[in-house]
Amino acid sequence: MMKDPERLIKIEKAIQEKYGDEVIQNPKANWDQEKEKEYLQQIKKIAKSEKPKEKIEVEGVLMPKKLFRKESNRTCPKCKIYSFEMKDDLYMAKFKCCYKCYLRLEYTRE
Numbered sequence: 001m002m003k004d005p006e007r008l009i010k011i012e013k014a015i016q017e018k019y020g021d022e023v024i025q026n027p028k029a030n031w032d033q034e035k036e037k038e039y040l041q042q043i044k045k046i047a048k049s050e051k052p053k054e055k056i057e058v059e060g061v062l063m064p065k066k067l068f069r070k071e072s073n074r075t076c077p078k079c080k081i082y083s084f085e086m087k088d089d090l091y092m093a094k095f096k097c098c099y100k101c102y103l104r105l106e107y108t109r110e
């Protein structure tokens, strides 16, 4: 009852416009789109940042900044696909796999 479907749709639309349909076509129904958006915004902010820091805080977890660099190893160890999108950096850093693999693993875990 607390959720505002209008707001959720707006957020989804904003993500969709920026990152394509993939983000929205999510098999995990309870995936938190707002949290996703926060991640993406944080990554974008980091990417634009002129003053590089050694560590980046994401969800209270400090991660080496190099994980977010384009030069870093962005080939997913699970699907062997070279990554492409900024958001995959985050999933790679946190879950050691790309966004798609993360969703697949989460989905098949239960």
Ligand SMILES: [Zn+2]
Residues within 6 Å of the ligand: 076, 077, 078, 079, 080, 081, 097, 098, 099, 100, 101, 102
């Ligand atoms: Zn993958």
